[in-house]
Amino acid sequence: MSDVTPTNESSANDEQSGSGLAAEKARRLAQLDSMRAAGVNPYPYRFDRSHTLEEVRANWGHLEPGIETENGVSVAGRIMLKRDTGKLVFASIRDRSGEIQLFISKAAVGDDEFAAIKHLDLGDWVGVHGTVMTTRKGELSVKPDRVELLSKAVRPMPDKWHGLHDVDTRFRQRYADLIVNEDARRAFEIRHEIIASFRRTLHDRGFIEVETPVLHVESGGAHARPFTTHHNTLDMQLYLRIALELHLKRLIVGGMERVYEIGRIFRNEGISTRHNPEFTMMELYQALGDWNDVMEISETLITQAARDSIGTTIVTIREQEFDLAEPWPRVRMVDAVSEKIGRAVHPSQPVSELRSLAEEHGIRWEDRWGGGKLVEELFEALCEADIVRPTFITGHPTEISPLARVDRDDPWLTERFEIFVDSRELGNGYSELNDPVEQRLRFEEEQAAKEAGDVEAGSLDEDYLRALEYGMPPTGGLGIGMDRLTMLLAGVDSIKEVILFPTLRHEVL
C-alpha cells in the first residue's frame, strides 16, 4: 500500500484559505487527516533501503546519457527540490551521503499514485523503489515504480536557494540549519573526524580512554569560575568540572600509565566567538614522560587530525598558509616578552620593576600579583595578538602554574607550554608536579589567593594530595580544546559554528 491519497480537499478548504505559516501548517495537517482517513499511515515505522545515494552514484555514476537500466534500488531521503512539468515530475532527494534526482513518470507509477506524489511537499521524507537511469542530459536518476511517504513535514523548509542566513535562527533551530546549509553539515563532519582521529592516534600509542566525574566536590585543575549545583539527597553543593586534570592524574597514581578523556567541561564566564560556557576538552597523561613528550604528541595529534578531517596539513590563518606538519616554533614566554619590550624580563625581577613595566603598557595591576602574574599579563597584552602560526609558548612562571613542575633549570619558571594559534589558546601541557609536599605548598598559595578575593583561584584538594602521597610517576600531561581545534581546521571564526547547540538566552516563543 502506498502513499499520499489526498481526499476531501474541498471540505477542508475553508480553514485553509489564505497563506502564511499557520495556513500552511493547517493545509499539511489536513493532508495528514485525509491520508489517515484513507487508511494510509503518514508516519510508517520503517523502510528497507538497498543503497545510500552515495552508493547509487558510486555504482551507476558512469552511465552514459539516456540509459534506462533494469537495476532496481530502494532509496530514501528528504525532498529538497521539485520540478513539475505536468505528466513528469523531477524531485531531488537527499540523504546524509548525497543527493539524487527522481524521474517520476505518470506512465510508470500510475494515475492515482502520480496524483498523490504531486501533493508531496518540500521537506517530506520519502522511500522510493525504482530503477536506475540517466536522463537525456545525463543526470543520474532513479525512476520510481513506487514512492512511499516516510514522514510528512508540516512546517515549510527555508528558502530552497537562499537557505537560512539569520544566525539567531541557525543556532536556535540547528535542525533547520543542517537541513539547508552544507557548510554547517561540513563543520560537524570535520569535528567528528577530528575526534575519531584523536581516538585512533591515542589508541595506537597505548592510551586508555576513561570517564571521570562531571560533578566535582572541589573545582580544580584550572583557573575559572565554576557552575554550582546541588545534590538533594546528599544535601551537598557540587561544581560542574572546569577541567579533567585532577581525576586523570589520580588514575596515573593508580598505575594506568596512559589515560585520556574527551569530555565536556563548564566555565561560568563570558560568551564570545571563542568561548562557550560548555565546551569539549581532550586531556591525556603519559607516565614516565615530560613536557617534551607531550609537545611531540600535540604536534602529531593535531597534524594527523588535519589529514583525517580535511585531507591536508595545510591550514589558512589570516590569509596565510601554514603546514602543520612542520615543527612548531617553541618560544619561552619570558623571551617573547623581553623581545617585545626590548629588555630582559623575568619573574625574578623586583615586583616594583615589573609593576612599572605593566603600567608603561597600560596594564592595571593588582596588589596580590607577584612577578609571575605580571609577566603573564605582559605576555597577554603585548605578544598574544602577534601569534599566527601554531606556536608553543613555554616556561610559564611558577606563580601561575600551580600544577606544573618547576623547570629543571630555572626555579621561577615551570616546564609548561601553551599552544597558541591565531592569538587563541588551543592547548596546554606540562611536566606534572608529582611531589606531594610541594603540591601542598602550591595549593596553600592558591587557597590564600582565593581568600584574598581571587574568584578563579583553586582550593586545596586533600584527596588529590593523598593520591600524590601514594606516589605519581613522572608524567607529562596535555589538554587540547577540541572546539577551537575544529574552528582552526574547519576555517570558521565563531565557536558557535562548531558546537551543535551553543548556549543562548531562553527563547521567547
Add this chain to the structure above:
RNA sequence: GCUUCUCUAGCUCAAUGGCAGAGCAACGGACUCUUAAUCCGCAGGUUCUGGGUUCGAAUCCCAGGGGAAGCACCA
C-alpha cells in the same frame, strides 16, 4: 557587564517620515527530459514588544526583549 550594529510574509531581502513590496515556498491552472525548470493567475503582515513625537512612523525618540561584533571577563 559596557559600546556599536541589527530585528519587515515560513525563508531571503526591498521600502529612511507619505498607500508595506519583490523573489522563493504555498495555493489554482498549463506543460513527459527538468536542473534555483518555465509560463499564467491568486493569496499571504502584531514591520520584535510597549510608550512617545508627528497631520502621518517599518523609518525619528525613550524603555524593554532577541541576536551579532568588539571590549571587559576568560592561564
